Amino acid sequence: MQKTILFFLCALLGSALAGCYENDSSGPDMVDPWLRERTPLNLRLESQIGAAVITDDWRDDAHGRIRVQLVTGGISDLKRVKVVAIDLQYNATASIREGSTLDMSTGEGTFVVTAENGETRQYSVSYDPFREPLEGVYVFDPVGGILDGSAPKSSLVLVGGWDGAVVMSTVMDKSWHWGNGYTPADEEDNTVSFQLARVDETSGVSYGTTLNLPGPDGKYANYLFQNNPQKDVNAFYRIIPKGRSRWSKGDDGMIVFYAWDDTQYAEPLFKVGQLEAGSYDFWGKTVSVPHLSFYRSFPGPYDWIDNNWPDDRWFVHNIRNTFYLMKKSSDAPLEDHDELLKNEY
Structure with missing residues (x-):
């Protein structure tokens, strides 16, 4: 008797799930996660010391942060800080490139990364001045x-x-x-x-x-x-x-x-x-x-x-x-x- 009831419930559940979609092709579209990739592998600015610290927040997928350390005495104009290198992945593109500049005069610059599927993420770039005790x-x-x-x-x-x-x-x-x-x-x-x-x-x-x-x-x-x-x-x-x-x-x-x-x-x-x-x-x-x-x-x-x-x-x-x-x-x-x-x- 118990086996009969169990079989009936399984059949009922299967019918309910099948009724959610008219056919296999009507299920939710699955997006290749690599097509959504918008995280830079690397960012380097002029007079930068060490590697950039790049962070994303899954709770706010449209924004990210990058922190760098700069020798400010070696930069002639903080409004035009040269981008030495930016490395992306999986056909993503960015609103800056090697040789372009970022305005860091307020202490923070921004740029946008666009994934292969068109999704975007804006990155805020801030810096800490490198301290030399002699200075x-x-x-x-x-x-x-x-x-x-x-x-x-x-x-x-x-x-x-x-x-x-x-x-x-x-x-x-x-x-x-x-x-x-x-x-x-x-x-x-x-x-x-x-x-x-x-x-x-x-x-x-x-x-x-x-x-x-x-x-x-x-x-x-x-x-x-x-x-x-x-x-x-x-x-x-x-x-x-x-x-x-x-x-x-x-x-x-x-x-x-x-x-x-x-x-x-x-x-x-x-x-x-x-x-x-x-x-x-x-x-x-x-x-x-x-x-x-x-x-x-x-x-x-x-x-x-x-x-x-x-x-x-x-x-x-x-x-x-x-x-x-x-x-x-x-x-x-x-x-x-x-x-x-x-x-x-």
Whole structure:
């Protein structure tokens, strides 16, 4: 009896399902999902770092989002950010292509992807600025004398001397060695701006531009040690180039400066390290950094010996390290950094 009832119910259900369609061809049309595909495989804009993050939302199939990271200092006009590459799939098309531009001036641009079957999806593209810790504005941070507490304040510290006779001082600890127009103090009112231009994704090396702008006195320091005869020590004391220059920074954190005209970053001028606030041992001397410091190192030999113990022994000869004591006033470069790069200094 139970089998008979079960058979009857199955037959009834089958008749009901069959009655939904007059024939097999009247069922719902099935669409090949690949014909509806509207998700880009890749998007790359100029000055982009890393891969784009592309997301869709099944609850809102007509819209998607893309997030990228950009070196904004390397983009001349955010209203016309060049599309380097866009990769689609299954015959989909897009309203942008390689070589076209996106308007990112409001922080977000848009484009449309059309699937092979005609369905569309609009993508919003937004960006995060890539942050290079070096980028920003710096000012000098003078400290009192090290050998002479009554000496004029100075931002330039040096360590030098032959083995067994190492000395640390500020350059103004012996202020009488600097003549009129030749004093390191001429640079204390300067402003320095670093701007990132691009990052090499293969090597990870950052590249950018630097401005060392004269302050209200309009001067740069000219490091000429007055000690009969006069001695030019600019090659040791100059840590940030005057006016315009270029820089690169690798994984080791060292900063390499280049002449402004060296657009290929091919011929380094010199290499500079950077220290955060703290105390550091250099040749048995404790260098105190209140905020931060840029510094240079010189390999020697430190074998210039004069038993008359002149100041030359560490100011001119046997120079081991020189330090600019500075502090950061902004994490962004000067607003008119690009405009100021057009001037000669």
